[in-house]
Amino acid sequence: MSSRASLNKVLLIGNLTRDPELRYTPSGAAVCTFGIATNRYYVASDGQKKEETEFIKIVSWNKLAELCSQLLAKGRKVYVEGRLQTRSWETPDGQAKQTTEVVIDDMRILDSKRDFEGGKEDEVLAAAPAVEVGLDETVVASVPKEEEGAKKVSKSKAAKKEPANEKKKEDDEEKVDLDDLPF
Numbered sequence: 644m645s646s647r648a649s650l651n652k653v654l655l656i657g658n659l660t661r662d663p664e665l666r667y668t669p670s671g672a673a674v675c676t677f678g679i680a681t682n683r684y685y686v687a688s689d690g691q692k693k694e695e696t697e698f699i700k701i702v703s704w705n706k707l708a709e710l711c712s713q714l715l716a717k718g719r720k721v722y723v724e725g726r727l728q729t730r731s732w733e734t735p736d737g738q739a740k741q742t743t744e745v746v747i748d749d750m751r752i753l754d755s756k757r758d759f760e761g762g763k764e765d766e767v768l769a770a771a772p773a774v775e776v777g778l779d780e781t782v783v784a785s786v787p788k789e790e791e792g793a794k795k796v797s798k799s800k801a802a803k804k805e806p807a808n809e810k811k812k813e814d815d816e817e818k819v820d821l822d823d824l825p826f
Contacts, residue, residue: 665712675708
């Protein structure tokens with residue numbers, strides 16, 4: 644590593660403090676902002692258990708911004724990876740302002756739809772409770788083993804009540820092809 648090398652890397656796991664806000668720049672680039680809270684538990688010198696919470700501003704751009712807007716909601720547990728960025732600006736009345744935020748290039752949803760109550764009912768989440776999204780814009784979806792078993796049981800019950808051609812149609816509809824996902 645040369646003497647000019649440096650590293651600006653942030654890895655966070657936390658819960659969204661608000662629903663994501665998606666906007667577009669005048670040039671058409673998508674930008675999504677949201678906040679996450681991280682908790683730290685420790686024992687103080689007096690022996691009492693303490694909890695410390697940090698609130699962090701998160702920014703994502705382009706395709707990742709659109710995915711964050713579609714898949715995330717207040718309360719969801721996520722892993723984000725990115726870099727720290729500090730911006731400065733001046734208000735119309737001449738006051739100097741500054742903020743530090745994490746600009747992410749990777750996001751992974753850590754909870755399943757079952758674990759999350761009251762969030763967005765998204766077809767993608769219904770088909771894929773665990774979603775990983777990276778800079779290369781790949782999406783990996785998985786269904787927990789117990790849900791696979793539950794679907795098999797419901798299919799067998801349906802087979803007893805429906806004719807064979809309707810069962811084949813139902814099986815075709817339940818298959819999820821990653822190429823058919825809207826992102």
